[in-house]
Amino acid sequence: MNIAIVGASGAVGQELLKVLEERRFPVSSLRLFGSARSAGSGYAFGGKTVRVEQLTADSVFRDTDIVFTSAGASVSREFAQSITRHGAVMIDNSSAFRMEDGIPLVVPEINGDDALGVLQQPADRIIANPNCSTIIMALPLYAIHRLSPVRRVRVATYQAASGAGAQAMRELEEQHRQIVEGKEVTVSRFAHQLAFNVIPHIDTFTPSGYTREEMKMHNETRKIFHSADLTVSATCVRVPALRCHSEAVWVQTGQPLGTDAVRDAIARAEGCTLMDEPDNNIYPMPLMLSGKDDVYVGRIRKDLADNNELDFWCVSDQIRKGAALNAVQIAEYLLRHAPEAFNR
Numbered sequence: 001m002n003i004a005i006v007g008a009s010g011a012v013g014q015e016l017l018k019v020l021e022e023r024r025f026p027v028s029s030l031r032l033f034g035s036a037r038s039a040g041s042g043y044a045f046g047g048k049t050v051r052v053e054q055l056t057a058d059s060v061f062r063d064t065d066i067v068f069t070s071a072g073a074s075v076s077r078e079f080a081q082s083i084t085r086h087g088a089v090m091i092d093n094s095s096a097f098r099m100e101d102g103i104p105l106v107v108p109e110i111n112g113d114d115a116l117g118v119l120q121q122p123a124d125r126i127i128a129n130p131n132c133s134t135i136i137m138a139l140p141l142y143a144i145h146r147l148s149p150v151r152r153v154r155v156a157t158y159q160a161a162s163g164a165g166a167q168a169m170r171e172l173e174e175q176h177r178q179i180v181e182g183k184e185v186t187v188s189r190f191a192h193q194l195a196f197n198v199i200p201h202i203d204t205f206t207p208s209g210y211t212r213e214e215m216k217m218h219n220e221t222r223k224i225f226h227s228a229d230l231t232v233s234a235t236c237v238r239v240p241a242l243r244c245h246s247e248a249v250w251v252q253t254g255q256p257l258g259t260d261a262v263r264d265a266i267a268r269a270e271g272c273t274l275m276d277e278p279d280n281n282i283y284p285m286p287l288m289l290s291g292k293d294d295v296y297v298g299r300i301r302k303d304l305a306d307n308n309e310l311d312f313w314c315v316s317d318q319i320r321k322g323a324a325l326n327a328v329q330i331a332e333y334l335l336r337h338a339p340e341a342f343n344r
C-alpha cells in the first residue's frame with residue numbers, strides 16, 4: 001500500500017508511524033507531510049528516514065492508496081479535494097467531515113461496514129475517525145447496547161493534555177517545571193493554567209451552553225450507533241494527565257441489566273478489557289494505560305437512582321484508540337473486506 005500521513009510531526013502523526021510499524025501494516029511506500037514548520041525534518045520508518053514534505057496546493061496524491069490526515073479540520077477541508085482527486089482514501093482524524101451525510105464515521109468494532117461504501121466512488125473517498133472521547137465511550141457502550149438498547153447517557157470526561165496536541169503536552173510539563181522553580185506560569189494552549197488544576201472547558205462554547213466537544217459526543221455516538229433516539233449529555237473536562245482520557249459514564253438502557261451480564265459482555269467485547277476488582281484497588285487509571293490499545297473498563301455498578309441505569313468508568317490512550325490506532329484499524333478493515341478496491 002502506498003501510504004501518506006499529513007501532520008506527521010504531531011501527536012497523532014507520530015503515533016500513526018508507530019502503529020503502522022507495530023501492526024506490520026503492508027506499507028510499500030510512505031510519504032510524510034506537514035507545514036513549513038516541520039518540512040525537511042526526518043522520521044524513522046521501516047529502517048529508513050522519511051523526510052517531511054510541505055503540504056501545498058501542488059502536492060499530488062496520484063499513486064497513493066491511503067492518506068491519514070491529522071493536521072486539524074481547516075487543513076483537512078482545504079486539501080481534501082486534492083488528496084482524494086485521484087482515488088486515494090482519506091482517513092481523517094479531524095472533525096471536518098464527521099457529521100456530513102455520505103461520509104462514514106467509523107469505529108471498526110462497531111460499524112466497520114459503513115466504511116466500505118465510499119470505495120464504490122472513484123473520488124471523494126473520505127472516511128472520518130470519530131472524536132477521541134466518543135470512541136473511548138462508544139466501545140463499552142456498544143457492548144451494553146447489544147444487551148439492551150442504550151437510551152440515555154450522561155458522561156463526565158477527564159481528558160489529558162495531549163488531547164490538545166503535542167505542544168499542549170509540552171506546555172503542561174513546562175508549567176510543572178515553572179511552578180517547581182518558582183517562575184511565572186506560561187499559558188497559551190489552554191484557557192487557564194492546567195498544572196494543579198482542572199478546566200471544565202474543551203473546544204468552544206455553543207449557544208446551548210454545551211461545548212463543541214460535548215456536542216460531538218452526542219452527535220457522533222448517534223451516527224456511529226445508527227440510533228437517532230440516543231441522547232448523550234456530556235461535561236468535558238481537561239485534567240493535568242499527560243496521556244489517556246478517562247470517563248465516568250451513566251447509562252440508561254431499555255431493560256434493567258445486571259452487573260454480571262454487563263461485566264461479561266464488556267470482557268468479551270472486541271477492543272475492551274475489563275479491569276474491575278475494586279476490593280484489590282484495581283480499576284483503570286491513565287498512568288498505567290498509556291500506549292495500550294484497548295478501552296479499559298471498571299467500577300461497573302447499578303445506579304442508585306434508577307433501576308434501568310448502570311454506571312462505569314473507562315480509560316484509554318486517546319492518541320492510540322482515540323485516533324491513530326482506530327484510523328489504522330479502519331485501513332485494515334478496508335484491506336480485509338475490499339482488497340480489490342486497491343488494485344490499480
Ligand SMILES: NC(=O)c1ccc[n+]([C@@H]2O[C@H](COP(=O)([O-])OP(=O)(O)OC[C@H]3O[C@@H](n4cnc5c(N)ncnc54)[C@H](OP(=O)(O)O)[C@@H]3O)[C@@H](O)[C@H]2O)c1
Pocket residue numbers: 006007008009010011012013033034035036037038039055069070071072073075093094095131132162163164165166167318319322323
Ligand atoms: N491529540 C489527540 O489526542 C487527538 C485525538 C483525536 C483526534 N485528534 C485530531 O487529530 C488532529 C491532529 O491532532 P494532534 O494532536 O496530532 O495535533 P498536533 O500535535 O498539534 O499536530 C498538528 C500537526 O498538523 C500539522 N499541520 C499544521 N498546520 C498544517 C498545514 N497548514 N499543512 C500541513 N500540516 C499542518 C503540523 O505540522 P507542523 O509541525 O509542520 O506544523 C503537525 O504535524 C486534530 O484534528 C485533532 O483534533 C487529536
